[in-house]
Amino acid sequence: MNRPYRWDLVRPDQLGTLLERAEKPSLWFLDELIACAAKVIARAGDADLYFVGRSADSVHDLLSGTPWRERIHQLPLSFAGACDDPTAADVARLRANLTAAGLSPYDLARGRPKVFVDLVYTGRTFTELYRLLRDWIDDEREAWSIIRGRLRFLGITIREDTTPSAFRWQQQFAWPADLPSHGVRNISLDEPVWLYFGNTQPKLTASFPRPRWSDENGRAPEHSEKRLRGLAAAVAVVEAGRSKAARDLLVRHLRSEPAMAESWLRTLITRLR
Template sequence: MNRPYRWDLVRPDQLGTLLERAEEPWLWFLDELIECAAKVVARAGDADLYFVGRSADSVHDLLSGTPWRERIHQLPLSFAGARSGLSESDVDTLRGYLASAGLSPHDLARGRPKVFVDLVHSGQTFTELYGLLRKWIDDEREAWSIVRGRLRFLGITVRERTTPSAFRWQQHFDWPADLPANGVRNISLAWPVWHYFGDRQEKLTASFPRPRWSDENGRAPEHSEERLRGLAEAVAIVEAGRSKAGRNLLVRHLRKEPAMAESWLRTLITRLR
């Protein structure tokens, strides 16, 4: 399956003079983004992170400027337009795509745990992805008893008051009960930041729904004003993750997490410092 073209933001030699056409971005959300990124790393555990779609691109980009970059991956996949059901051809295409990303049933049962990260509204994207993986695991006769302990979903939700009546998306589906207690977790963002990332932010790439899965035109870079503004902001976010101030703030938030008791996180903090 095709993948939308995305510039290398860590080694931006290929950008040339592109950024000269875009205004300097205002990272008004940076402090909360850094806190969110710290929680994603700590609460995902000693795992590989797969950022689904585009909504959490900024978390991915911030972490790509840190020593954690070898653990993060993008999965630019949207199930919009596919909820009426996937054809056999669609399923074959998606399986090939996931296998190329290191997410075949064989991969899921071995190596580090795999954690899917996305902004969550209703939970439908995670539900579609889980159903696709679960059927594939059964078809390949991979041991579900092993995979279930290595497969996790981490949702970034809107921050609300913690009350018994608060909306919890995972309670509206049956499949989270098939995973261990830490198989589905959530991190919250203040509404203005969540809304910006999920609905208003100009992204570096176009959305990648079903009609584009086989469209080879999606492989070419886009130079529209919207994409260039998204590019400028993404480059600035990567630089913030590489800066001393950004790393110091990331470390401060990581140290507040219960995972500080684990050696892998202490090692990461040493590398960040």
């Protein structure tokens, strides 16, 4: 799979002295992040989670320090700046990357359900991803009647008052109606945290828009100040996810979710404790 280089944060022996060059990060958002991560787990269901792009990196990194790490995956992908339809070469490269990530139509029809997770504002990324997957499923002649019940999208949105007139991104598109009622769901973050994750948080990797999908030069690690700040922040989040205090708080939030009635979540809580 062609993807930006990302250090292994769970076994960070390869980092050497890199963190000495970065200032200690502030995890001012940690409690809100833990609450969000609990909702992601519970509302995604007993599934594999694919974090799209970079915006929800901290949710991924927090969970990578828990027993749920074998269920979470990163999917470097951005549609930013692309106004035209992808070329045949773009589609071929994306399909190769998705296949390597275990997201081919064959994979979608088998194994655990697949849930895509991302911060959502307008819903464009999910819409483009859905369209590309749907075309691919048709081309491969896999059973859409099976896949539609196993394909889910979980949006992390800005928290606002719940009213009948509140903006809901999925209502702006027709495709969510192709999925079951649980196929598109949302959870919310306080606006300052959402804006931080989506706009200003230092990220461990560069964005991965369409021109970079086939550019193998991006596989090399970056040592810029921006990336090192992102590295330090990501390592701190992973370490927080391993702490007893964070796990206890994660368990408390999980216990308040309706999914507690399901055996898979009770098993996870036992492992966390």
